[in-house]
Amino acid sequence: MNKVLKTDQEDISLILDEIKKYSADYLASLHDARTSHTDQDVNLEPLGDTGLGTSRTLDYFNENFRKIIVSSAGPRYWGYVVGGVTPAALAGDWLTSVFDQNTQTTHGSGDISAILEKQTIRLIAELFELPDVFNGGFVSGATMSNFTGLAVGRQWAGLQIGKDIARDGMSDEIVVLAATPHSSVIKSLSMLGFGSSKIIKIGTLPNREAMDLTVLERKLFQLQGKPVIISCSAGTVNTVDFDDLAAIAKLKEKYNFWMHVDAAFGGFAACSADYQYLVKGWEYADSITIDCHKWMNVPYDSAVFFTRKEHSKLQVQTFQNSNAPYLGDPLENFSYMNFLPENSRRFRALTAWFSLVAYGKEGFRSIVANSVNCAKAFGDYLEADESFELTAPVRLNVVCFKLKEAEKTPVFSDTLNKTGKVFMTPTVLNGEFCLRAAFVNYLTTREDVDFVFEEMKKIVRVL
Numbered sequence: 024m025n026k027v028l029k030t031d032q033e034d035i036s037l038i039l040d041e042i043k044k045y046s047a048d049y050l051a052s053l054h055d056a057r058t059s060h061t062d063q064d065v066n067l068e069p070l071g072d073t074g075l076g077t078s079r080t081l082d083y084f085n086e087n088f089r090k091i092i093v094s095s096a097g098p099r100y101w102g103y104v105v106g107g108v109t110p111a112a113l114a115g116d117w118l119t120s121v122f123d124q125n126t127q128t129t130h131g132s133g134d135i136s137a138i139l140e141k142q143t144i145r146l147i148a149e150l151f152e153l154p155d156v157f158n159g160g161f162v163s164g165a166t167m168s169n170f171t172g173l174a175v176g177r178q179w180a181g182l183q184i185g186k187d188i189a190r191d192g193m194s195d196e197i198v199v200l201a202a203t204p205h206s207s208v209i210k211s212l213s214m215l216g217f218g219s220s221k222i223i224k225i226g227t228l229p230n231r232e233a234m235d236l237t238v239l240e241r242k243l244f245q246l247q248g249k250p251v252i253i254s255c256s257a258g259t260v261n262t263v264d265f266d267d268l269a270a271i272a273k274l275k276e277k278y279n280f281w282m283h284v285d286a287a288f289g290g291f292a293a294c295s296a297d298y299q300y301l302v303k304g305w306e307y308a309d310s311i312t313i314d315c316h317k318w319m320n321v322p323y324d325s326a327v328f329f330t331r332k333e334h335s336k337l338q339v340q341t342f343q344n345s346n347a348p349y350l351g352d353p354l355e356n357f358s359y360m361n362f363l364p365e366n367s368r369r370f371r372a373l374t375a376w377f378s379l380v381a382y383g384k385e386g387f388r389s390i391v392a393n394s395v396n397c398a399k400a401f402g403d404y405l406e407a408d409e410s411f412e413l414t415a416p417v418r419l420n421v422v423c424f425k426l427k428e429a430e431k432t433p434v435f436s437d438t439l440n441k442t443g444k445v446f447m448t449p450t451v452l453n454g455e456f457c458l459r460a461a462f463v464n465y466l467t468t469r470e471d472v473d474f475v476f477e478e479m480k481k482i483v484r485v486l
């Protein structure tokens with residue numbers, strides 16, 4: 024063994040102590056750490072012949088890079104939809120690397136990881152009160168989950184017209200309908216050979232991002248006989264609008280289509296007695312996307328893909344690792360490799376499992392309630408203020424707004440984000456430049472909301 028590697032391996036306990044202290048120090052600084060850096064000037068050295076060993080590598084990292092790490096896991100990072108990391112999730116994630124499993128089979132190999140993954144999927148379904156009609160597995164993020172849902176939907180759609188797309192290649196007869204799909208749905212259509220431009224956009228309800236069901240039904244009527252996939256939104260990224268999933272599911276009585284639901288973060292509405300109505304009807308979906316690295320507050324990367332148990336055969340047709348016949352009949356000898364895109368797979372479930380077991384339903388209900396309360400409080404401040412204007416109602420956990428003097432919004436956004444005290448994502452809604460603040464981090468408090476609003480007022484005064 025290489026000398027440096029051997030010393031590291033012998034010193035593993037000391038190294039872990041050092042990393043533990045380093046991590047605890049970082050986490051203690053998270054509340055005040057900067058949410059952005061303007062100076063990203065770093066020295067990227069070529070690979071040395073002799074390695075530094077872990078301890079000196081940590082020093083090297085510390086001197087050169089640590090200072091420009093952004094506190095994206097902190098309480099005032101409100102950009103995109105970025106969750107934090109709960110202590111249990113951190114523990115689970117650390118152990119995921121310690122155990123270093125390649126999570127595949129639930130039978131015969133003596134490896135518990137796939138069994139625990141199945142159990143974790145069941146726990147997540149219980150958290151969301153989804154009926155026991157879904158199978159699922161972990162993927163890297165909602166993009167991959169949307170990809171997987173649309174891939175299995177594509178296989179289903181092909182079979183409606185007698186085509187085995189996984190085996191014989193793409194058919195251009197399949198139609199994908201959506202109202203306000205997330206960009207990752209469009210990206211998935213590119214990757215899957217549909218072509219990103221081929222999606223048919225269904226009109227939305229007035230001043231909404233949710234699908235107009237009259238328009239949808241008209242389209243379904245015209246498309247009778249064609250294989251159709253409907254990609255539904257359960258929480259659009261700008262205004263957290265929800266397609267009426269129950270009404271869309273009801274249309275299945277009259278029309279034949281695959282119903283995919285992108286509930287990347289909006290699915291967590293199911294954890295709230297006040298908001299669970301928003302996902303009513305998702306239990307009838309053919310496939311569902313849930314992100315864990317958003318509102319579940321587990322570290323990147325982690326998401327779940329759910330599909331109905333009756334679609335197992337379609338899943339295998341789509342993802343079977345068919346060049347390895349020695350693996351046996353995939354429907355009898357279960358291996359995740361035959362049900363999801365990746366072959367080798369990280370034991371991602373362990374991180375989510377730790378979180379679920381550690382905090383239970385109550386824990387996640389409280390995280391969701393806290394985020395929604397913070398979003399509402401922030402929305403109330405903006406609504407009551409003479410300088411700001413909400414550009415959409417605060418439906419759940421995202422606040423979308425602009426300055427009343429709309430032309431000043433871009434410079435306001437830039438100035439605010441450069442303070443390093445808060446980060447929000449610039450976006451465009453109805454052709455207008457806006458800012459959006461997404462609340463999903465369990466660390467965010469009402470004090471953070473008050474503090475940020477004060478900072479915003481200071482900037483507006485001198486703009």
Ligand SMILES: Cc1ncc(COP(=O)(O)O)c(C=O)c1O
Nearest residue numbers: 104164165166205207260285287
């Ligand atoms: C509704 C929705 N779908 C999909 C995604 C893509 O998620 P990921 O970045 O985890 O792939 C996002 C990310 O914000 C999202 O909000």
